[in-house]
Amino acid sequence: MVRYNKEFASPRPMMDVDTKPFWDYLKEKKDLYFQRCANCHSYMHPPRPICNQCKSFDMEWVPSSGKGTIYSYVVYHRPVHPGFEVPYEVVLVEMEEGVRIVSNMVDCEPEDIYIGMPVELVIDEVADDLVLPKFKRRNT
């Protein structure tokens, strides 16, 4: 579980023309949306301008089920930014849609996390201008 050191501003995700819709859906709809190819229906994340399966430029945004499992994780014992208090984990969640997303847990300590752990989406309103997708344990 990430705890923020309030003495420092936490780092912000980088946004560009391809990733801005992802962040806008989180902020405005309070939900996780993934990019999907309108031609072959392959899901993609991180967002990109072209389908990596069929090379189509025709993309659409669809809501995620919010469910996934921990594919991998790491525990930081030294902060990469002073805005984070250690230790904290960074998880790689494999979503039901098949894409993987980097995130943090909200309800457990690093020692409680394991590969294959079922998780579900939590919308974390970190600041007025920043909403992040995070995860909590899911009962199966």
Ligand SMILES: [Zn+2]
């Ligand atoms: Zn495609």
